Amino acid sequence: MAVKKLSILGSTGSIGRQALSLTEDLGIEVTAISCNSNIELLEEQALRHNPGVVCVVDEDAALTLKERLKTTGTRVLSGKEGLLETAMEEESDTLLNAIVGIAGLEPTLRAIESKKNIALANKETLVAAGALVMGEARKHGVRIFPVDSEHSAIFQCLEGAHLKQFRRIFLTASGGPFFGRTLSELRDVTPQQALNHPNWRMGNKISVDSATLMNKGLEFIEAMWLFDAVPEQIEIVVHRQSIIHSMVEFCDYSVIAQLSLPDMRIPIQYALSYPGRASSAARPLSVEAISKLTFERPDTEVFCCLEACVEAAKKGGLAPAMVNAANEIAVRLFLEGKISFIKIGEIAKKISSEAVDSGEYTLEDVLLADGEARRKVESILGM
Numbered sequence: 001m002a003v004k005k006l007s008i009l010g011s012t013g014s015i016g017r018q019a020l021s022l023t024e025d026l027g028i029e030v031t032a033i034s035c036n037s038n039i040e041l042l043e044e045q046a047l048r049h050n051p052g053v054v055c056v057v058d059e060d061a062a063l064t065l066k067e068r069l070k071t072t073g074t075r076v077l078s079g080k081e082g083l084l085e086t087a088m089e090e091e092s093d094t095l096l097n098a099i100v101g102i103a104g105l106e107p108t109l110r111a112i113e114s115k116k117n118i119a120l121a122n123k124e125t126l127v128a129a130g131a132l133v134m135g136e137a138r139k140h141g142v143r144i145f146p147v148d149s150e151h152s153a154i155f156q157c158l159e160g161a162h163l164k165q166f167r168r169i170f171l172t173a174s175g176g177p178f179f180g181r182t183l184s185e186l187r188d189v190t191p192q193q194a195l196n197h198p199n200w201r202m203g204n205k206i207s208v209d210s211a212t213l214m215n216k217g218l219e220f221i222e223a224m225w226l227f228d229a230v231p232e233q234i235e236i237v238v239h240r241q242s243i244i245h246s247m248v249e250f251c252d253y254s255v256i257a258q259l260s261l262p263d264m265r266i267p268i269q270y271a272l273s274y275p276g277r278a279s280s281a282a283r284p285l286s287v288e289a290i291s292k293l294t295f296e297r298p299d300t301e302v303f304c305c306l307e308a309c310v311e312a313a314k315k316g317g318l319a320p321a322m323v324n325a326a327n328e329i330a331v332r333l334f335l336e337g338k339i340s341f342i343k344i345g346e347i348a349k350k351i352s353s354e355a356v357d358s359g360e361y362t363l364e365d366v367l368l369a370d371g372e373a374r375r376k377v378e379s380i381l382g383m
Contacts, residue, residue: 152267217309
């Protein structure tokens with residue numbers, strides 16, 4: 001089951017870079033890599049790992065990279081179609097999807113159709129279309145391995161147990177850089193402040209999501225699909241130290257937790273080496289690090305993105321896809337300095353409250369709902 005040949009979407013991002021560094025130690029062959037536009041780093045990665053295929057979504061940048069790699073024999077693809085072709089690259093047995101946003105959904109589905117296992121770091125895939133994706137995975141007999149530290153923790157805690165034996169999932173959250181602040185204290189937050197996470201170094205979008213706690217709301221929905229849970233079985237707990245990455249309570253009230261220092265190489269490596277475990281370059285956990293572990297309830301009035309996600313999860317259907325889309329556009333506008341930090345949560349909550357349960361849906365339905373939510377946000381903001 002351990003990965004032998006790997007394709008990576010988003011290889012120049014934080015998860016992608018760390019995954020590439022692990023492939024050498026794990027003896028995994030890299031068959032395809034992609035990025036949006038960072039061709040300098042992608043060129044370095046291509047020369048080091050010698051994949052058969054590279055993809056650059058930006059078509060102009062792809063032309064430049066194609067010229068640079070013309071003597072290597074590596075195929076250079078571009079655009080959305082190139083990304084989908086990369087996801088289906090025939091040599092790989094596993095796709096690591098580490099791109100950001102709804103753009104990761106269709107490549108995941110194409111890889112599943114190609115009977116590849118999925119190492120999933122793109123949470124929007126399951127948030128926007130969990131029923132569709134999990135149904136396709138069952139149909140094609142492939143596994144989805146979580147890469148997020150929290151979902152990896154839950155996955156590890158559930159090893160050897162039947163899913164029906166667990167009662168609750170305790171999904172831990174660091175609380176982000178603004179935990180304990182009031183709404184009035186958050187009105188003048190700048191993008192630079194929101195990107196300054198206390199425990200993790202991540203990309204801009206996920207850092208803002210962590211600051212609003214939207215990231216935890218998205219993980220709430222993702223956990224439902226990964227572990228066949230209902231909303232009432234998942235509790236979000238703020239754990240500032242980021243040592244316990246999540247916990248599972250079983251039917252006999254035993255609780256199992258997964259602990260480690262905050263280091264994404266651990267969950268990435270577990271997804272790539274499952275069902276085995278390999279030695280890690282991560283630092284070991286010391287007794288001093290666990291001498292004081294604290295747990296608190298999140299403030300859903302201040303961090304209303306959480307409430308928006310839980311409400312959408314309970315409605316089901318296309319509601320999560322719409323909340324996710326609203327958040328994506330709101331975060332972009334915040335980073336561009338066009339809206340305030342607290343406006344992100346207000347937008348997410350409004351879209352969630354207006355969403356209705358659509359029942360069963362197709363990929364086309366998801367993409368239409370995504371577009372509708374984005375237009376609604378622009379209308380709300382008078383854009």
